Amino acid sequence: MKRFLILLLAVSLAGGAVAAERIKDLANIGGVRPNQLTGYGLVVGLDGTGDKTNSSPFTGQSMTLMLNQLGVQLPAGTKVDPKNSAAVIMTATLPPFARVGQTLDITVSSFGDAKSLRGGTLVMAPLKGADGQIYAIAQGNVIVGGAGASGGGSSVQVNSLSVGRIPEGATVEREVPNALGSGDFINLELLTTDFTTANRVVQAINREFGGATARAVDGRLVQVRAPFDSNQRVQFLSQLENIAVNPADLSPVVIINARTGSIVMNQAVRLEPCAVAHGNLTVTVNSTPEVSQPNPLSNGNTVTTNNANINITAAAGKVISVPRGASLNQVISALNALGASPQDLVTILQAMKAAGSLRAELQII
Incomplete structure (x- = not known):
C-alpha cells in the first residue's frame, strides 16, 4: 500500500x-532585481561527440559563418563536418548593480544532437537580454559534471553530458540602469x-x-x-x-502532491468533528480461451472460443470519527489504515473541505 x-x-x-x-x-x-540573459554559440574541440550533419544542419552553417567572420573564405558548396563541434544555447543571470568588466557564470546546453560537451571550448559569443541588446560576452572551457562510457553495443552514463557550466565565463559589457x-x-x-x-x-x-x-x-x-x-x-x-x-498570522494551508504522495501543512490547520466512510469496489474480468475440437471424420471445424469470468468484490466500508481538534496527521494515519489510496485520500480531503470540517486552504499540485 x-x-x-x-x-x-x-x-x-x-x-x-x-x-x-x-x-x-x-x-x-x-x-x-536580476535579469536573464541568453545567447547562441558554438562549442568546439569535441572528440567526435558533436552534432551530426544531417540532423543538425545549422551547426555547419554556423561554423561557415564563423570562419567567414574570421577571414577564412570557403569555396561555394563546401560542407563542413561538425562532428567535433556543437551548437549550444547559453544562459546567465545578470545580477542587480552589475558593472562593466564583472564576470558571470554561464550554463551551456546542447541545441542539436551532440552526445557530449566534455572537453569542449565555447567560442566567443554574445549574451542578450529581453530587449535584444548585448549585455555580456561569453567564452571559455566547458565543465561537464557527468560521465559516460560505451563499448560493444553497451553504454553507461551518469548525469547529463549535454549540459555544462563555465565559471566566470562571461564578461559584462553593458550596465542595466536602475531607479x-x-x-x-x-x-x-x-x-x-x-x-x-x-x-x-x-x-x-x-x-x-x-x-x-x-x-x-x-x-x-x-x-x-x-x-x-x-x-x-x-x-x-x-x-x-x-x-x-511581526508578519501576519499564517493562513491554514494543506498542499497535496498526488503523484508523490506528499502532504505538507502548516500549524494553523484546524479540523471540526466529522465522520469519514471509505470502501472499495473491485471488478475483475478474466478471459480464458477454449478450443472446440470436432470428432474424427465429422467434417467439422476447430473453433476457438473465449470463456469470460467476471467477479465483483465489494470491500466492507468502514467509518472513522474525527473529533474536534484532531490533527491532520492523525486523520491521514487513520485513512491509511483503512486502505485509502493516494487518489482516495485526495478525494476524502476535498470532501472534508466541502463539508466544512477541514478549516484550511486545500492546494493539489
Missing part, C-alpha cells in the same frame, strides 16, 4: 505567535500580498524613522521616503532592511 509522506511545518513559536522577521526577508526593494538613486521615494514590494503585514511594515518604519516616512499603497507595495544622496540612501536602506516586523 502506498503511504503518504506527511510533513508538518512548525513555523510558529510557543503560544502560536509568529516570530519577528526582518524587512529584507519580507520584501524586495523595487528596481533591485534606486533617483526620486524621493523607494518602493518595498512584499513577497506575499497581505494587508496586515503591509500595515505592520509601515508602522515599524515610522516608529524607527519617525513622521510619515512610509505609507502603504496597497497590500503589496509600501512607499518609503529616502535621502536623495546615494551614500546616505545606502546607509538608510541598510538600517531599513534590518527592522524587525
Whole structure:
C-alpha cells in the first residue's frame, strides 16, 4: 500500500505567535532585481561527440559563418563536418548593480544532437537580454559534471553530458540602469500580498524613522521616503532592511502532491468533528480461451472460443470519527489504515473541505 509522506511545518513559536522577521526577508526593494540573459554559440574541440550533419544542419552553417567572420573564405558548396563541434544555447543571470568588466557564470546546453560537451571550448559569443541588446560576452572551457562510457553495443552514463557550466565565463559589457538613486521615494514590494503585514511594515518604519516616512499603497507595495544622496540612501536602506516586523498570522494551508504522495501543512490547520466512510469496489474480468475440437471424420471445424469470468468484490466500508481538534496527521494515519489510496485520500480531503470540517486552504499540485 502506498503511504503518504506527511510533513508538518512548525513555523510558529510557543503560544502560536509568529516570530519577528526582518524587512529584507519580507520584501524586495523595487528596481533591485536580476535579469536573464541568453545567447547562441558554438562549442568546439569535441572528440567526435558533436552534432551530426544531417540532423543538425545549422551547426555547419554556423561554423561557415564563423570562419567567414574570421577571414577564412570557403569555396561555394563546401560542407563542413561538425562532428567535433556543437551548437549550444547559453544562459546567465545578470545580477542587480552589475558593472562593466564583472564576470558571470554561464550554463551551456546542447541545441542539436551532440552526445557530449566534455572537453569542449565555447567560442566567443554574445549574451542578450529581453530587449535584444548585448549585455555580456561569453567564452571559455566547458565543465561537464557527468560521465559516460560505451563499448560493444553497451553504454553507461551518469548525469547529463549535454549540459555544462563555465565559471566566470562571461564578461559584462553593458550596465542595466536602475531607479534606486533617483526620486524621493523607494518602493518595498512584499513577497506575499497581505494587508496586515503591509500595515505592520509601515508602522515599524515610522516608529524607527519617525513622521510619515512610509505609507502603504496597497497590500503589496509600501512607499518609503529616502535621502536623495546615494551614500546616505545606502546607509538608510541598510538600517531599513534590518527592522524587525511581526508578519501576519499564517493562513491554514494543506498542499497535496498526488503523484508523490506528499502532504505538507502548516500549524494553523484546524479540523471540526466529522465522520469519514471509505470502501472499495473491485471488478475483475478474466478471459480464458477454449478450443472446440470436432470428432474424427465429422467434417467439422476447430473453433476457438473465449470463456469470460467476471467477479465483483465489494470491500466492507468502514467509518472513522474525527473529533474536534484532531490533527491532520492523525486523520491521514487513520485513512491509511483503512486502505485509502493516494487518489482516495485526495478525494476524502476535498470532501472534508466541502463539508466544512477541514478549516484550511486545500492546494493539489
